[in-house]
Amino acid sequence: MSGLDHPEQVGTAKDTVFLSYSRDDQPLARKVLDLLQDAGISVWWDAMLEGGARYHTVTEDKLETADAVVVLWSKVSAVSHWVHDEATRGRDRGALVPVSIDGTEPPLGFRQFQWITLPADADWTADTPEIERLIKAVKLKQDGERSALAGPAGTEPSGTGTIAAPAKTSPVISRRAAILGGAALAVGAGGVAAWSGGLFTGGATDIKLAVMPFSVMGEPGEGSYLLEGFAAEIRSQLARNPLLHVAAKTSSNAFRDTGDTAGAISGKLNVNYLLTGDIRREGDTLAGGAELIDGNTDRVLREFEIKGPIDSVFAIQSQIAAGIVTLLSGADDRSTADGLSGGTQNVAAYDAFLRGQELYDSGTDEASDRAALAKFNEAIRLDPDYAAAHAKRGRTLALIQNLYGAPRERDGAMNAAAEAARRAIAIAPDFADGYAVLGFIFATGKLDVAGALTPWKQAYELGKGDADILSRYAIFRSRIGDDSEAKAAIALAESLDPLNARVFRYAGNIAYNSREPGAAIPEYEKAYGLNEGLSSYHNLVGWARLTLGDLASAKTNFEAETRYVFKKTGLAIVEDKLGNRAEAERHFAELRERQGDKSNYQYAQVHAQWGNEAEALAALEAAWAARDAGLVQIYRDPMLDPLRGTEGYQRAVGRMGFE
Structure with missing residues (x-):
């Protein structure tokens, strides 16, 4: 009868073996446990804990007192922090007995020890040679010996190396050793x-x-x-x-x-x-x-x-x-x-907020974005003074309008979004994200760059430790022409978030806006290296190549772009520059047929590059009438350079607050 049938034994007797494994491997772990116990060896594993047992305290005690720490390595357990911790302690105590249950080698740091590889069919019995070796190795540990794993006569051991002598180490606190007592925080002895x-x-x-x-x-x-x-x-x-x-x-x-x-x-x-x-x-x-x-x-x-x-x-x-x-x-x-700051003391509201955050971050489709909004609304219902939920509600309202809303709904939606951000600021005046959301809504929702400047400055002052706020602030400063501030902010964001593709994409955009397309391309490549599914990668590189005059590479990138609007806009411009006007006009006609009045900003880019000044300015006016979010790029966009000296362009940037 296994120890699993006697939970009352937990913590009352010394066990020979501490069995370390991944929860996903529990059926195989149970087989190993039963075979060891059938051989008369006392085994402890965490499934033996009673519901009321102090989980981490008992686990730590068993890990420290067992004669042998049998670690079951598998594809899953090899990347488990828990198993690594327990294996490390077993190694440091000189008690490690490593076993592979699916052919997986132990991870780095544990391959210097000889390990046993159990047969893949999992039809293990006491007569299985590898099980016999395991039992022998455990009994050697029980007897206080620290010798190599030895197989039956005539067999070769699996793995390489030997089991090291016990190291003289100070106690190591594993991640399973810590527990919160009451709601208080305890400090280790001597600290x-x-x-x-x-x-x-x-x-x-x-x-x-x-x-x-x-x-x-x-x-x-x-x-x-x-x-x-x-x-x-x-x-x-x-x-x-x-x-x-x-x-x-x-x-x-x-x-x-x-x-x-x-x-x-x-x-x-x-x-x-x-x-x-x-x-x-x-x-x-x-x-x-x-x-x-x-x-x-x-x-x-x-x-x-x-x-x-x-x-x-x-x-x-x-x-x-x-x-x-x-x-x-x-x-x-x-x-x-x-x-x-910005938070709540209501656990249910916090849980709803986290569910909404996950839906928002997934960015799957309109249904997931609206489901996220519903969760933020629920969080606010549960705690009306939850500033973070109000701020996130405002950002989500603006996002939904930008992506899915009808033009006639725009003013109402953006006003509601701005009101949500202001509510967050009123509740928590030192909460950086409230200001960041308000700046985002003014800049991309209301196309009021002057109105966005003050909240963005406040968000930056309060949120210098937040890479997301830093990167969004940096791209805002870039769009209004403050290259030095933009570059300083994005450099700090990169240092805080060096594995975030979005940060490097922003860095590339800032270099491109600064008329440094050669510096933009490496940033885009870093972003793509971190995330090969990066949105609009080929489009971004295409614009940089086009600005550098590398038309062939630009065309290749635009052809590879998956977003139809960007693909056709880029090809309409680059084909014209290559002298293929008929191809350029075909791409532009297809773009207009599919997009109708939804892509006036892109039409302005094409006409400006084709030399059609009147048509380009008319497209900008149409974009303004529809409050096209693409207009936030108008001040720094190299594709609009042919328009900069015109009265129509100056009027367009002036009413948005750029000058």
Whole structure:
């Protein structure tokens, strides 16, 4: 009878084996467990925990006291942070017994040890040679020996290397070791002086931190959005503190389940410290833990023990953020003193907001965008003073109108969007995103660039730690002709979000607007290297090549563009420059037939490049009448250069507030 049938034994006796595995491999893990127990070996795995057991405390105790840590490597477990942590501790204690259950080699860092590869058919019995070797290896550990895995006579061992002698190490706190006690934050022994005085005294630029996505433990279900958003809120709070340089969400999340070490991640993100952890829901209680890791040494600087009711989630997040600022800088935290800027204390509202955010970020279609709007409305219904939800509602209203709305609905929709942003600002005057949304609505919704200037400046001052705000502010400054400010802001965004394709696309647009098309192309290529599905990549490179006079390459890029409007506009211009006027006119006729009155800005670009001044100005007037969002490019667009000295062009840019 397996230990699974006796949960009351948990924590009462010393087990010989700690079994480490991925949840996806549980059926195979159960087979291994039964075979070891049939051989008289006491085995512990986390499925033995009772519902009320202190999950991480028991797990840590079993990991530290077992004679052998049997790690079941597979395609799934090789990229699991949990399995890596447990394998590392087993290795450091000299207790590691590695086993491949599907032919997968152990990941880097564990291949110096000889491992056992079990047969692929999973029809394992006590007589299976590899099972016999596993049992023998475990019993050697039980007897205190640290020798190589040995197979039956006449057999060759799988894998290479030997099991190392036990290392003399100080205790290592695994990501399963931390629990929140009550809603309070506990500091490890011996760390009080460093915590209160600050470990580091360098300038703010030296404190570079990434908050990794926390592993969500247990089965997905109600509250899963709350758990998925746990680390993101800590990141957001830290990013608001001027003492820290915090890597942005997209770049940090790129390392989810990659299996990279803290040092490797830190190097790729150009940060010094990582916050990583886990979280799970146990009834109405949150449990989990976090570790602040020195990326240069892989050393755990501090563990955060956390546990509390669901409605303490905001206090927990704030305490972790404040503790990190105090630890790294020695200063009192200035980002969370007034609570969650823009946030809520209503868990249901927070959950609705996170669901809306996921729908918004997916950008699937009109249905998903409207579903996102419904979630933001629900969050506001649950908490009318939820500034972040009001701001996101405003951005979504503007987006829906720009993409799907009828021209006659434009003024009403944009006014409603602006009112939502103003409501966010009234609730939380220091919330950067409220100002950023208002600036976005004025610039691209109302085509009032002068009106957008003040909220954008305020968003920048309050949101210098937010890569998304920085990059949007940078492209706004570029469009109004402030190249130096635009380049400074986008450079900071790149440092915060080095794996976000969108940031590099903005950097390319800024270089192009600055009449530096040669500098734009490498930025677009970086973006494409990060995301081969990048929207309008070929179109952007096509414009840069066209401006450089490389007409053949420009044509190739426009032909490869998937968005019909951009493809046909580019080809209409480049074919004319190549002397193929009939082809150019064919592309333009097809564009007009398909788009009707929806693409007047593009018609103005074509006519301007063809030398048709009157037609180009008429198209700009038609674009203004329809409030075509493309007009935000009018001031810096090289395709409109032939119009710049005309009275009609000056009138167009003047009424938008460019001059």
